Amino acid sequence: MWWNRRKQAETAPPVTPEPDAPPVQTAPVSPHRTAYIMIGLAGAVVASFGIAAISEIFVWTFFALVLTICVYPLRSWLERHGVKRGVATVAVILAVVLLLGAFAFAFFFSFAQFLALLPQYTDELQTWASNAGAWLSSLGLGQQQIDEITTWFDPGKVLDVIGSVVGSAAGFVTAAVILLTMLMLMAMDSSPVRTLVRELYPRRPLLATAAFAYTFGVRRYMVVTTFLGIAQGVINWIALVLLGVPGAALWGVLAFLCSFIPNVGYFIAIIPPIVFGALVGGWPLVVAVIVVYGIINAVVQSLVQPRVVGNAVALSQSITFFSVLFWAVVLGPMGAILAIPLTLLVRMLLVDSNPNMAWTRAALGDFDEAKKVMEAEDAAAKAERKLRRHPEGNGAIAADVADTGAPSTDAAAG
Structure with a gap:
């Protein structure tokens, strides 16, 4: 009867509602999606080959842009304190030229020290090459492979490689002319940048915000890396002097340069101190150099730099490492040094300024939201x-x- 049905309804356990189904993508998928992806990849390949073809112009022009971005706060500070724009432009140019001059002086001083140092250890290097060849032969390598490896321990071979690099004076003159000319022109053109961005914001707010974020990220990364690289180079120099490794000043400058190459720079900077440490002190000194460099690198690049730079870069470690390799192939050694600013520029153009690509930021390295979920x-x-x-x-x-x-x-x- 009806009262029994009512009693059964009152005693029945409550029905648990079904969990909501995950949202289903409702946006239509283009039937030509695969073709668009292939066209995009083909365009990226063509652009890469085009940049590589004009690498001697592109790399120094982009380097001038990065330097202009880094010193732009000096212009803003001078203009806020009533300095005329022309005077501010000259001050910016002089500041950049002085910085480049100081670096060039340290580099060539260390390079001259290396040229004077290498002939002093010719016999030790040849002995080491012979011992290394005998050890490789005991492992079963052929004589041709052994000769190719041990040739790089020959001081004459090293001097030939260095001489071929330094001998291209025309290339250095061309690079210096392009860099200084672009610095002066960009310093003059940077005067109305703030007004242009302010005018752009009402029409293209996402592009203006992405451009501002790019300049902020590049400036913070380069300035912080420069100061931490100087500290790292000075500490390495003092440590190598205390350990008695020859050419300590040169290896300090090398450590400063390699601090701009993420993930790979540490291994490049540690090889020469290990070699010369082995020549003068054997395995104990080699172990000491590895320990000192490892501690300094761990403190500076793994603890201090991420905390100071923060989320200004927001690139994953895998993408950072790949960008170093990619830009080094496209632009050479300067490409490895400028890998982070170049990758940030590509991300700004393709992702940050495009609202339809915002979902890819997490995959590229912006882990803020993911970290909150993981902590919970x-x-x-x-x-x-x-x-x-x-x-x-x-x-x-x-x-x-x-x-x-x-x-x-x-x-x-x-």
């Missing part, structure tokens, strides 16, 4: 483990699980 999941998992170990405190621990804002893994599985 870790806190929930920790509270769940406490709940299993101490079942008598179910009430308080369950409250901890609820406070984390993330469901437990068992609950999700159920």
